[in-house]
Amino acid sequence: MASPANSLTQRTGAVLWRRPWLRGALTLSPPLLWFLIIYLASLAVMLVTAFFSTDALTGNISHQWTWSNFSQIVHQSVYASIVLRTLTMAVVVTITDIIIALPFSFFLAKVVTWRWRQFLLALLLLPLWASYLAKVYAWINILSDKGVLPGIESRLGLPTTHLAYTNVAMWIVFSYLWLPFMIVPVYSAFERVPDSLMEASSDLGAGSWRTFRWVLIPMVLPGIVAGSIFTFSLTLGDFITPLLIGGSSSNFIGNAIYDSALNGGNLPFAAALAFISIIIMGGYLLMARWAGAFEAL
Amino acid sequence: MRWGSKTTGQPASPRGVNGSSQPGITLRGVTKRFGGQLAVHDVDLDIAQGEFFTMLGPSGSGKTTLLRLIAGFEVLDAGTIILEGVDVTGLPPYQRGVNTVFQDYALFPHFSVAQNVAYGLRVRRVPASERRERVERVLDMVRMSAFADRRPTQLSGGQRQRVALARAIVNEPSVLLLDEPLGALDLKLRQEMQVELKRIQRQIGITFIYVTHDQEEALTMSDRLAVFRDGTIEQIGHPSEVYEQPASEFVASFVGTSNVVETNLGRAVVRPEKIELSSTSLASGELGGTGHITDVAYLGMVTRYTVAMDEGHTMSAVRQNSSLERQTFTIGDRVTVAWKLHDAFPLTNQSIAAG
Numbered sequence: 190m191a192s193p194a195n196s197l198t199q200r201t202g203a204v205l206w207r208r209p210w211l212r213g214a215l216t217l218s219p220p221l222l223w224f225l226i227i228y229l230a231s232l233a234v235m236l237v238t239a240f241f242s243t244d245a246l247t248g249n250i251s252h253q254w255t256w257s258n259f260s261q262i263v264h265q266s267v268y269a270s271i272v273l274r275t276l277t278m279a280v281v282v283t284i285t286d287i288i289i290a291l292p293f294s295f296f297l298a299k300v301v302t303w304r305w306r307q308f309l310l311a312l313l314l315l316p317l318w319a320s321y322l323a324k325v326y327a328w329i330n331i332l333s334d335k336g337v338l339p340g341i342e343s344r345l346g347l348p349t350t351h352l353a354y355t356n357v358a359m360w361i362v363f364s365y366l367w368l369p370f371m372i373v374p375v376y377s378a379f380e381r382v383p384d385s386l387m388e389a390s391s392d393l394g395a396g397s398w399r400t401f402r403w404v405l406i407p408m409v410l411p412g413i414v415a416g417s418i419f420t421f422s423l424t425l426g427d428f429i430t431p432l433l434i435g436g437s438s439s440n441f442i443g444n445a446i447y448d449s450a451l452n453g454g455n456l457p458f459a460a461a462l463a464f465i466s467i468i469i470m471g472g473y474l475l476m477a478r479w480a481g482a483f484e485a486l
Numbered sequence: 487m488r489w490g491s492k493t494t495g496q497p498a499s500p501r502g503v504n505g506s507s508q509p510g511i512t513l514r515g516v517t518k519r520f521g522g523q524l525a526v527h528d529v530d531l532d533i534a535q536g537e538f539f540t541m542l543g544p545s546g547s548g549k550t551t552l553l554r555l556i557a558g559f560e561v562l563d564a565g566t567i568i569l570e571g572v573d574v575t576g577l578p579p580y581q582r583g584v585n586t587v588f589q590d591y592a593l594f595p596h597f598s599v600a601q602n603v604a605y606g607l608r609v610r611r612v613p614a615s616e617r618r619e620r621v622e623r624v625l626d627m628v629r630m631s632a633f634a635d636r637r638p639t640q641l642s643g644g645q646r647q648r649v650a651l652a653r654a655i656v657n658e659p660s661v662l663l664l665d666e667p668l669g670a671l672d673l674k675l676r677q678e679m680q681v682e683l684k685r686i687q688r689q690i691g692i693t694f695i696y697v698t699h700d701q702e703e704a705l706t707m708s709d710r711l712a713v714f715r716d717g718t719i720e721q722i723g724h725p726s727e728v729y730e731q732p733a734s735e736f737v738a739s740f741v742g743t744s745n746v747v748e749t750n751l752g753r754a755v756v757r758p759e760k761i762e763l764s765s766t767s768l769a770s771g772e773l774g775g776t777g778h779i780t781d782v783a784y785l786g787m788v789t790r791y792t793v794a795m796d797e798g799h800t801m802s803a804v805r806q807n808s809s810l811e812r813q814t815f816t817i818g819d820r821v822t823v824a825w826k827l828h829d830a831f832p833l834t835n836q837s838i839a840a841g
Contacts, residue, residue, distance in 0.1 A: 383590065385588050385590055385592035386592050386594060388557075388559050388579070388586070388588070388592065389586070389588060389592035390594075391558075391559075391578065391580050392557060392558075392559075392579050392580070392584075392586045392654075393580075393585065393606035393609055393654075394580045394606050394609040394610050394657070395580055395605075395609045396578075396580055399609060403605075404594060407596045408595070408596060
């Protein structure tokens with residue numbers, strides 16, 4: 190048996206043990222470098238590009254600082270309404286998912302038996318394994334005029350709905366797509382509430398509603414906000430669902446970016462639109478931090 | 487009502503009848519099963535108004551389940567619960583005039599101490615000014631006034647315990663239920679809180695039903711105590727009664743350490759402190775035998791000796807560590823173990839009926 194400090198591995202180990210900062214630096218530098226170069230640098234390039242413009246004739250990017258992209262977004266009603274539509278949809282979808290997720294998560298965390306909880310969680314997470322596109326096409330099959338929903342409606346003698354290619358269809362599909370991202374953090378927030386707190390509230394005279402309102406909601410609020418970060422940002426950044434199931438005037442910021450970058454060849458304008466998205470999301474994250482969401486993650 | 491002046495906030499509490507002869511709580515045939523397993527079996531119990539009543543027993547003996555049945559957290563399978571003359575068997579917790587101090591305190595983490603204490607009053611729509619006054623008064627009573635604006639997470643275990651107590655008694659319940667409230671505290675704090683709880687109970691004069699598995703706690707604090715075993719009550723009585731005259735071998739061994747000996751009258755219980763150790767032979771009028779010491783445990787005030795008797799069984803003896811020098815023993819010493827006939831309490835093999 191060699192003495193402790195003989196082999197190279199052992200000596201390296203000892204050196205690292207004596208210098209925790211070196212250990213930290215060696216562990217973190219590869220991912221940090223990757224993050225800096227691939228992610229932050231490209232983001233910085235994009236943000237700078239937002240302040241450039243393209244020459245209308247040649248299509249070349251002119252490297253002169255200008256606010257023109259932003260003033261165009263603000264003043265041209267097309268873009269203003271695209272931003273507003275995207276933002277409204279993100280808010281409405283988030284609220285819808287909160288309303289659905291609250292009772293469902295409560296039921297899952299506090300009411301059902303262990304076996305049922307495993308089963309329902311599996312059901313909930315199963316769609317996440319299916320392709321996003323497959324799910325959207327499934328909804329087209331449900332909502333379109335010759336689809337499942339109008340079929341059922343006509344069989345029941347109800348007036349048929351024409352939801353496909355409308356904003357309502359987008360709302361339904363988005364709410365469906367992102368629901369698991371809301372339920373999971375809200376569910377785990379409910380699970381962290383000790384049963385004795387609900388008993389204490391009841392013991393002190395509060396009925397179910399008051400207990401829900403005064404004890405449970407405040408305690409799961411960080412979970413709700415955490416979930417809303419997902420539902421809000423995923424809706425905000427999406428461009429496929431508007432493309433596939435939205436109507437003629439259902440463009441999102443993402444679609445506008447796609448159009449100006451790939452069809453219009455106007456990269457600075459696309460960058461400016463992306464900048465707007467980032468600002469909205471940044472503002473939302475600040476609000477979320479204020480509401481204590483990151484303590485729940 | 488011996489404290490406070492208002493009866494608001496207690497709509498379900500059947501106050502007004504002030505006859506002291508009326509029991510605070512009456513249980514008849516209370517039974518609870520968990521998946522076929524009997525947790526509480528046909529329990530009859532009368533607890534007087536203003537009594538400090540303790541339910542003592544090992545875990546799984548049904549004492550906590552019975553407390554939760556009284557609180558309304560569990561629905562009973564059979565029997566009735568009458569609270570100051572009102573049948574509350576079918577009422578949910580929020581319609582009963584009882585409040586609970588939980589084992590884990592169950593303080594609301596998103597509320598301050600004062601908000602926690604005010605919760606029950608807020609639910610019952612007690613006006614803000616009266617609410618503030620009552621919260622201040624109970625916080626003062628549990629010596630937590632200085633911490634009114636703190637969050638529960640900023641408090642120590644003992645302080646949380648006091649807040650939990652204040653949150654319950656501010657509602658002036660007819661009965662206060664305490665579920666092993668001192669279980670999580672260290673010994674010194676526990677002893678302090680025992681004194682404190684007794685003081686508060688005397689001060690407000692409401693019925694306390696106290697669940698514990700700590701026999702010492704049960705003996706020091708209670709007016710009466712019930713020893714639970716397998717969902718039934720093995721013995722009810724004053725602490726000295728239960729300790730000196732245990733109804734069964736189970737009670738004898740659970741409440742304090744005891745030696746079960748054979749006498750010519752049958753099996754009997756002798757408490758370790760009633761046993762004499764000596765190196766001389768038995769005096770006349772004494773019962774006992776000989777053996778050798780197998781363990782010596784110095785406990786501060788007393789020393790506990792374990793003696794392996796020549797007949798094969800072991801006995802436990804406790805001797806005061808008094809300054810008056812007596813002979814001490816070490817492991818391996820031959821000793822004579824002696825007790826007097828009147829210190830041996832005969833065991834009847836049936837348990838004394840409840841009530």
